[in-house]
Amino acid sequence: MQIKETVNEGLQRAFEVTVPAAEIEARVDAEIRKVAPQIRMPGFRPGKVPANLVRKMHGDQMHAQAVNDVIRESVDKLMAEQQLRPAMQPSVTLQDGYDQGKDAVLAVEVEVLPVIDTPDLDGLALERLVVPVSDEAVDEAVLRIAGQQKSYKDAPKTRKAQDGDQLIIDFTGSLDGVEFEGGKAEDAPLVIGSGQFIPGFEEQLTGVKTGEEKTITVTFPEDYPAENLKGKEAQFAITVKQVKVESETKVDDEFAKNLGLEGIDQLRGLLRGQLEQETAGLTRTQMKRQLLDHLAAGHDFAVPQKMVEAEFEQIWAQLQQEAARDENPEQAMKDIEAEKDDYRAIAERRVRLGLLLSEIGQKNGVEVSAQEMNMLLQQAAQQYRPEDRQRFLDYVRSEPMAAAQLRAPLYEDKVVDFLFDKAEVTEREVTREELEAAIEAEETAPAAKPAKKAAAKKAPAKKAAAKDDAPAEEAPKPKKAPAKKAAPKADGEEKPAAKKAPAKKAAAKK
Incomplete structure (x- = not known):
């Protein structure tokens, strides 16, 4: 040769x-x-x-x-x-x-991969922002759960229904005097102001009393799921069987037992644990961004452009999916197109940090054990249909690149934990609002990424290139208009469930 x-x-x-x-x-x-x-x-x-x-x-x-x-x-x-x-x-x-x-x-x-000088980790200093979970925060969490467990009691027959009241109604819908399928229900509960029914339905029931009969006229939205009702004007003959008012939920042992717990103390303990876990996750996110910004600021070496392109394509695909789901997809696409160069710069930063973290991990003996890798495999396999799981496992075990992609996030976390242990860490107590503001500030800091007005959102896990692992840094997404409410049903039936996503396909062979 x-x-x-x-x-x-x-x-x-x-x-x-x-x-x-x-x-x-x-x-x-x-x-x-x-x-x-x-x-x-x-x-x-x-x-x-x-x-x-x-x-x-x-x-x-x-x-x-x-x-x-x-x-x-x-x-x-x-x-x-x-x-x-x-x-x-x-x-x-x-x-x-x-x-x-x-x-x-x-x-x-x-x-080829660049030759990277192993960074000097001496003097690495990080600040950990700690949020103590107060009793008041636990109380608020308990009340939120109580608010979700609303109960109603019969109101006096003289009470006129108002926002927040629940009505028990029978109704029959018709188009041009002819009843239509699915337009009839008995003992249907409806909370005025909930937006459960189509626009104009609930508003016309404000002021009704128990036992009252009323006919209302409404127009179905143009995007209503039933083709025969889209944009059509319909009449509903309604009988108000009962007006109910919200009754106060008493937060006590009995309330907790209705949730399947032993008592209120257990509920408070569980909620405290959840809040501590949430704030610990935010604290780690804030520390990790500090660390990555520190590493990025001290290293500026050439990176393989094919790796950058692969990373960019993943970020871009996610952004396009989000834009397609936006209320105004055309404008959303224009917004991300205008910032395309910024997203490419983010992809390059992520690749550079990935190579740097990989170098640090290799030089310091950071490894993912066979047991840890097997656990990752089993967890990932659960995303697939039972009949496809073995095929997925066989594929990953036979394809080094697929295994590296699966391994990358855990390897990154282990390298980050190693660097946390090496760093001189000082702690400062802050409120949750202050911690979230600090994360937001780091998201928009020029050192972290090009200036953005929009909040960052985690990008899909990146593909590992060769044997190197890249950090799952967060990529920004453009501002998005509030999601449009799904058209409510006016026929007393459950809202149609979203279409079930097809079972995830096993990764295609590269």
């Missing part, structure tokens, strides 16, 4: 690799000798078929396989001899005009 370097610029490398025809033919001859004893042909005893006949029958197939094997092994040998660390899978092209009996000339292009 002959190697000729044709490009050596920055992280780009290109080679011309020549494999002699004799080497390829030798592989074909060896394969013929191997399979000949197994070939059966009329007129010949088993194992006695002449090699030239075997070649005539199977030579083309064996030659094609030999060329594929030579390409794969030659690229592996090239990487080893040149001591190259590919950032992504090398691009390999067989020279045009190749035919049997000729030397195979390969054009190999590859982007």
